[in-house]
Amino acid sequence: MGPQLAPQRIDQLLEVTLAKSHQVRLYSAAMQAWQNWLAVLESRGFAPRAMTRPPASEQDLEALSAKTGVPGDLLDLYRISDGQLPPWRTDEPGATELFPCARFVPVAEALELWQEWQEPRVPFTVDADGGSLAIAATGEIVDMETGHVHAGGLVAYLEKLASSRLATTDDDGVLTWDVV
Numbered sequence: 001m002g003p004q005l006a007p008q009r010i011d012q013l014l015e016v017t018l019a020k021s022h023q024v025r026l027y028s029a030a031m032q033a034w035q036n037w038l039a040v041l042e043s044r045g046f047a048p049r050a051m052t053r054p055p056a057s058e059q060d061l062e063a064l065s066a067k068t069g070v071p072g073d074l075l076d077l078y079r080i081s082d083g084q085l086p087p088w089r090t091d092e093p094g095a096t097e098l099f100p101c102a103r104f105v106p107v108a109e110a111l112e113l114w115q116e117w118q119e120p121r122v123p124f125t126v127d128a129d130g131g132s133l134a135i136a137a138t139g140e141i142v143d144m145e146t147g148h149v150h151a152g153g154l155v156a157y158l159e160k161l162a163s164s165r166l167a168t169t170d171d172d173g174v175l176t177w178d179v180v
Helices: 007-043 058-066 071-082 107-117 154-163
Strands: 100-103 125-126 133-135 142-143 149-151 164-173 173-178
Touching: 007 071, 007 107, 058 107, 058 133, 071 154, 125 154, 149 154
Parallel strands: none
Antiparallel strands: 100 125, 133 142, 142 149, 164 173
16 A cells, blocks of 8 residues: 555545645636627627737736736636737738727736736727726726726626627728627
8 A cells, every 4th residue: 555645635635626626627718708709700700810819928917916906707808819919910801809899908018008007907909099907906897997897707708798799890891899
C-alpha cells in the first residue's frame, strides 16, 4: 500500500479541485454565451469571429484583476478574446462591432480607461462618442453614461444580446446593427 495522505491534505486537495472545477464551469458558461452571441451576428451576415483578437495573456489578466478587482466572468471573456480588431481598419466583409454600437476593447485599453476615469467599474467597450459599458465589482453590466444596469452579469448580458431583436442596416454595402 502506498503512502497515506493526512486528512488535512486531502481536504486541501479537494478544495483546490472544487475551486478549479467551479472556474471551468464559469469559463464554460462565458465561452458558451460568447459563442452563441457570435453565432447570432453570423446569422445576420456579419463576420464577428474575424474581428476577435487572440486571448489575453494570463499575465495581463492577473494585472487587470489585481488593479481593478474585476469579476471573473470578464476575465473569462478575455481568456477567449482580448477585445476586437477595429472594424473600420479592416477590409473584412462583414466587419462589425461585437457589442451594440461599441468596440470590445483589449485588456490594456480597459486598464488605461479604468485608470483615466478613476471609476470603480471596469469598462470593456467604447463607442464612437466615448461612451462605455462597464462591469461593476458586483458583476453587473452598467452603461457608464446613464448608470443603467443592462444585466446582472456578463454571461446574462451575452445571453440577453443573443435573444434580442437586432436591426440591421445596409449603408452602401456596409452592414451595421443595433439592438431594437
